Amino acid sequence: MHKLWRLIEIGLLLLVGFGLATLAGILLYDAPERDDYAAIVVLSHGALPDGSLTAQSEARTRAGIALYETGIAPRLVMSGGQGTTDPESKAALMAALARSEGVPDEALLAEGGSHSTLQNALYTARLAPDLLEAPILLVTHRYHGARSIASFWWAGFEDIHFAAADPEEIIWPGAEWEPIKWAGNVLRAAGYSIASGIGLEGPQLDTVLN
Template identity: 40%
Template structure:
């Protein structure tokens, strides 16, 4: 077999292995556990139109509101361009006080979610990141890269094997590895340029 053939086979094998792992996380992540108390909840946007949240973002916002009322954390940081303000509105409609809500609405990727949240949320203390189960491993790495050390993870929404988000997550997982490397090897760039590498 040619070198190109071996590379293609290896790429396909890595893709399928990653897909199996992500699907397993989505199916078997425990959803009924209340996380340990934390300094803050961080709710990751899962997409939205200018006027409406998609199902993932709505489920994440609902989960964060429930965790807030359960006393898990005193504040919620909603993060993600377009989705964050809408998720904040949904939380307010569920009686989360406006004073307990912070909105980061510039980030366009999970890595930027973590980067821009780190600029407005202190590193001290534990955070709980709330997202869809399939997205949590990648989210955990992103927040660790940006300096957070105590990271709890909580899944929102019922288990689902919808092909599109799972396949997208496989590609994003490997793509993010490349972006993290770029981030680490370009410390001399200005902050805006480095942030753009993570979009």
């Protein structure tokens, strides 16, 4: 029983730590200052059955488009898979919005297989391995920023920067789940890394990261 309570205490401490990391990412956000990123990577939030993006997905996409239009990066990468009720992958819907705003096809990449932040990172690495050592700019909401940076670092990206889709008016809905999602990320990433380290690979292993 003592060991069980000890594990519970450790779990609670970790959740508190993850919560503080999320809060720090929200409150201590600084806008990016570089002007020479290799790519802007926009992480999806969700889509609706009618083919429209959720408010958060649209905000992230428009933030990525606005950053691209400043000329700070030559490529815009949209990342997000197709849910059971989605007519297309979220990446395809985001890319369509970018095209409608004048972003040329040659500047767009769509990573449409991911269903989690860890998969956003891993599948983007597979789609564009040349970005692993280059400076990239992640675009998502503040509450999701710290976990996104950690996920892309785990996937092998070395020079990661962050631009918030809510740079001035903070969006809080979603932040309450971040400590739990952090814990899930740590467990799934550790399991994947161990399995990969002993030679396992393939689509079935990727589902560990869902």
